[in-house]
Structure formats: C-alpha cells, structure tokens
Amino acid sequence: MAAALAVGLGACSLPWARRSRPAPSAGWEANLSRQDPALSGDGRLLASVIERQGRSTVLLQERSSGRVLPLRHLSRWQPHSSPSLSWRGRYLAVIVQRGDRRLAVIEDRLTNRLLPLPLPGGREPVRLSLAPDGQRLALQLVASGRWRVEVFDLAGALELDPPAGELLRTPAAATP
Amino acid sequence: MTLQGSQHPGAARLGVALLATGLLSACVATPLRPLPTINQRLEQNGSNRDPSLSGRWLALISGRDGRERVELIDLELNRPVPLPGLNRPDAQPLNVSVDAAGERMALIRQRDGRTELALYSRSRQSLQPLPLDPPGVPRQLQLDANGRVLAVQVSRGGLWQVDLIELP
Incomplete structure (x- = not known):
C-alpha cells in the first residue's frame, strides 16, 4: 500500500522535476x-x-541565453532588493537605498528614465510587486509594528506594457 | 559650464538650461497615488506581507491572531476569492505568487518542520508538490504572468541559488 502510494506520488511529481534547471x-x-x-x-x-x-x-x-542586459540607472544606490518586471520587461521596479532611506524606483528601459516613487508620509518599502501591465504597484511596508500591503495606481505615470501581440486599445487605434 | 566655440552667451545659457531639464526629466519623483478602496479592504485583514500582483489579482499572506494564510483578492471586485485546499491549519505560508489569469498560484510553506514548494490550481482546487532537484530549501518565488515558468530562490550548501522550473 505504502509502496503504491510512493509510486503514485513519484509519478505525480517527476515531470515537474525534469523541467527544473539553474x-x-x-x-x-x-x-x-x-x-x-x-x-x-x-x-x-x-x-x-x-x-x-x-x-x-x-x-x-535573458532567461534563455543568460545575456546580461544593461540597467542604466541601477549601478548605484545599493543594496537593491525585491525586483519586479512588467510583461515584456520594459519596466523594472526595485527597492534601492538612497542615503539613509529605502525607496522604490522604476527604470523604464524603453525611454531610459528613472522614476523614484517616494511613499506618502515618508514611509519606506520592504518588498514590492509591479503588475505586469505596469499600471499598479503593491508595496509591503511596516506600520505600527506590523506588516502592511498597500496598492498604488501608476496609470498616470507609466504607459501600458502589454503582452506581445496585444494591441493598445486607444481611440486612434479603434478608428477603422 | 560653457559651450565651446559658441558666439552667443544666450545659446550657452540655453544649453545649460536644456541639460538641467534633461537631467531632471531623467529622474523626477512621481508621487504615488494610493487606491483607497483596495487599501481599506486590505487594512481589515490585520497584517499583510509578500504581495504578488498579476492581472486583476493580488495574492498575499495575511495574518491575524498569530495565524497566517494565503489570500487571493480580485481587485476588480475588491474581494477575496475562496481557495479550497490551499490553506491548512498545520502549515505556515512563507511566500506566494499568482499568474495573470488567477488560475495558478505557486507557494512555499512550512509543514512538519519541512519547507515545501507547491503549485495550486484554482480551477481544480488542487495543490501539487514541486520537488527540487537537487534538493534545497526554497525561500522566495515568482511565477511569470503566463503561469508557465517559475523562478525559485533556493538555499543549497549555504549558498542562495535561483532555479527555473518550466511548467506544463
């Protein structure tokens, strides 16, 4: 019985293991x-x-080749932590150290712009997650001795980074 | 700073102004606009950590009274969705990630003194273990938005490594 169960579990998990690589x-x-x-x-x-x-x-x-891609603005302000990328990697959000403060920033790899994103109230981020389309950012903070997550709107600050093949639905694009 | 060879001081001043504008536009702080409805909903959770945004979904680990659980919030409807079979009272979630469809969630949890890596399917309501080969202790992970590739930070022999797992 135990052997049968072990075989069953093994059969269940083996295909996943075969696809793991460094x-x-x-x-x-x-x-x-x-x-x-x-x-x-x-x-x-x-x-x-x-x-x-x-x-x-x-x-x-690049995941397939290992080729290292340049980051124009992120060669300083270490330590860096908690990177997060948009759909096609146009945006890289990461937490950096500027002076004695932690700060979320976004590097726009298309325009080579850096967007510092200071938190209201002088609070500091611990972890972050950027939505793949670049329109929202979730930040983990510490407040009153406990972890807290807040979500922020980036729609006015960043253009969409849509998945490849998906057209932007703008009024101009909608015109036949 | 001057513009070499310029016959016009005005042109030099213009150059300096343009350069300064260029430097500033490369690095202008953008005030963050909170989403109050969602944040008020999150505030009701108690503590929240390890957010993962994808599509209309926010996965995170929420805690109240010392107990932590994985939560998946539909940001369009601003409410959590049920995750049958994912949370269990004898397991401590460590990290979570969701794909853009809200169908797959990758999870690291501690149970019986072991740290496990697993993949949850919301439509099948099933949690499948993902063994690490060679063995290691997972700590952080992220699913790509398509739910096809999983990146996992793993401790092996005192060294942090990153494994990539392609999912069928």
Whole structure:
C-alpha cells in the first residue's frame, strides 16, 4: 500500500522535476549568490539580486541565453532588493537605498528614465510587486509594528506594457 | 559650464538650461497615488506581507491572531476569492505568487518542520508538490504572468541559488 502510494506520488511529481534547471550563469562567477528572482510577464527576462563587490545589486538577463542586459540607472544606490518586471520587461521596479532611506524606483528601459516613487508620509518599502501591465504597484511596508500591503495606481505615470501581440486599445487605434 | 566655440552667451545659457531639464526629466519623483478602496479592504485583514500582483489579482499572506494564510483578492471586485485546499491549519505560508489569469498560484510553506514548494490550481482546487532537484530549501518565488515558468530562490550548501522550473 505504502509502496503504491510512493509510486503514485513519484509519478505525480517527476515531470515537474525534469523541467527544473539553474538560472543562466552571469558569466563572471561560478558560485554566485543569487536572491529575489523575478520574471518578466512573458517569462523572457529574469531579474535577480547578486552580490557584486560586496553589494547587493540587481542583475537583468535573458532567461534563455543568460545575456546580461544593461540597467542604466541601477549601478548605484545599493543594496537593491525585491525586483519586479512588467510583461515584456520594459519596466523594472526595485527597492534601492538612497542615503539613509529605502525607496522604490522604476527604470523604464524603453525611454531610459528613472522614476523614484517616494511613499506618502515618508514611509519606506520592504518588498514590492509591479503588475505586469505596469499600471499598479503593491508595496509591503511596516506600520505600527506590523506588516502592511498597500496598492498604488501608476496609470498616470507609466504607459501600458502589454503582452506581445496585444494591441493598445486607444481611440486612434479603434478608428477603422 | 560653457559651450565651446559658441558666439552667443544666450545659446550657452540655453544649453545649460536644456541639460538641467534633461537631467531632471531623467529622474523626477512621481508621487504615488494610493487606491483607497483596495487599501481599506486590505487594512481589515490585520497584517499583510509578500504581495504578488498579476492581472486583476493580488495574492498575499495575511495574518491575524498569530495565524497566517494565503489570500487571493480580485481587485476588480475588491474581494477575496475562496481557495479550497490551499490553506491548512498545520502549515505556515512563507511566500506566494499568482499568474495573470488567477488560475495558478505557486507557494512555499512550512509543514512538519519541512519547507515545501507547491503549485495550486484554482480551477481544480488542487495543490501539487514541486520537488527540487537537487534538493534545497526554497525561500522566495515568482511565477511569470503566463503561469508557465517559475523562478525559485533556493538555499543549497549555504549558498542562495535561483532555479527555473518550466511548467506544463
């Protein structure tokens, strides 16, 4: 009975295990400590936080090839934590350190803009999650000694980053 | 700062102004606009942590009276949806992630002194274990929005690594 159950469970889980593999190498260090993985909505890009010269730094790569993609604004303000990517990876949201404060920022990889997102009331983020379309941001904070999550609207600040193949439904696009 | 070779001081001033404008536009703070209806709903939960936004869904770990559970909130309707078979009284959720369809949720939880990685299907109301090969202790994860690839932070031999799991 127990053997049959074990076989059943094994059969259930084995196909998943076969598809597991390590994240692609960044090319410069074999035993790289890597944390906080985040995938673009389409799964094409992988962001993670690595220790580089003793500083926690966000690394952006193509998932299939391992090719490292440049981040224009994020070579400083370490430590970085909690990266999050939009559908096609146009936006990378991450928590950085500026002076003695933690701050959420978004790098727009299309326009090379950096958007600092200071929290009302001078509060500081602990973790974040960017919606794949770039229109909402959820932040985990500490308030009155407990964890708290708040959701913010980015619709006026960021353009949509839709999935590949999905057309933007604008009035102009709707005109035949 | 001057513009080399410029015959017109006005042009130099204009250049400085344009450069300053360019630098500022590259890094202008954007005030965050809270979504009050959703945030009031979250406030009722007690404590909340580890948010995962995707599509119309917000997955998180909420806690009250020392007990934590996974919650999935439909942001369009501003209410949680039932997750039968996902939360159990003897398990402590550590991290959660949801896909854009709100169909798949990946979960790390502690139960009987072990840390487990699992995938929940909302339509089938089933939780399937995902073994790590080679074995390790999962800590953080994220599903892509299509629910097809899972990235997991795993501790192996004192080193943090990231595994990628392709899901059928």
